[in-house]
Amino acid sequence: MALDDDIERVLWTEQDISKRVSELASQITDDFTPSSSPPVLVGVATGAFLFLADLVKHIKLPIFVDFIRVESYGSGTQSNGAPKISFDLKLDIQGKHVILVEDIVDTGRTLSCLIAHLESKGASSVSVCSFLDKPARRKVQFELVGKGKFYRGFECPDYFVVGYGFDLAELYRNLPYVGVLKPELYL
Template identity: 70%
Template sequence: MTFHAPSLALTFPPPFITPFPCRLARIKTPLITINSPNPNPRNPRNRPLLFSSSPSPSSMGSEAEIERVLWTEEEIARRVAELGAAISADFKGAVPSPVVLVGVATGAFLFLADIAREITVPVAIDFVRAESYGAGTESSGEPRISGDLKIDVEGKHVIIVEDIVDTGNTLSRLMSHLEKKGPLSVSLCTFLDKPARRRVNFELVGEGKFYRGFECPDYFVVGYGMDYAELYRNLPYVGILKPEMYK
């Protein structure tokens, strides 16, 4: 017996689909022009460009304004690691715990962030604000505490973390201020020390220790958190600012 499959006739398009013309829509992207001759705020083509994607050099501090680099990013990282190891060894097993790191705002914020990650013993972190420079290059000699600690440091080991110590006025004021809070000890860890400008000798509290990153020559330096008129803090190195920038 032979079976024959019925033939299927296919038509295109199928009878139940009605063909229709299809057009691709063209999407026009509005252009933003600057200083259009006939500005119309309702027309996107005529809206002025309100901001630039790249900041001007004057808003951030230009590297061309640096006379000479004193310490590179790599040299800073190595020295910070050494300081962190020394603090970790000195305060290993210290009682009570944790050790309180007190950053002096604003200049020490980068140094504090870096050294805190190099310290292996438990630490708590707080900030104090002491002002003596303002927008100039010379210390006013009359530092004041404008922002105090939130952590109670009574009976605890405290380490002041500074960006730079020069005349000693601010540090002496800070030591006296913290001593009144009754800590067990107050140590100092300063990124830069400028002994050539020392006017006031400071005393550590209790069995406090002194840690120094680099001895700084008598130049006005910026970078790695340190500023002139709030500029240059974001430079990853420390350099000498050209005198014409502040004189």
């Protein structure tokens, strides 16, 4: 099975991604230098793992890294209800600056749930660094905590995308680019 054959077109190449991730890391480095406490980067599993790994390699300041898992999609393309946290943080974030690292923000439901959860754990600020932002699908507006910022890699048109961590039924995550999946494969 050749994964590339299932792609209608490539939206962002490996080079586009590398350049943008480096730019985001520079912004984060600038915004959190100097800081009295290293920020905690929280990767949202599983989609953000490649983005988080690339991002932390380019951040030029001390950081902590942790993961959280939220379930809202089954194996298909439609949400199966309200997001629920199925794997929580190991680190204590009380009084710390948290940067939530997401693969994509679309409806805003998952992000809103996560921000509220991190705030309830005592984060002094919650910023969001999302690789893709799909504002056309926004259903819930989210509010950042403290002096949190929103870092966006790319604004994504309303397509079903795969690659660079994005999946369909856990497949295609390993593509080094982000592409539009052929509709006959998921409709």
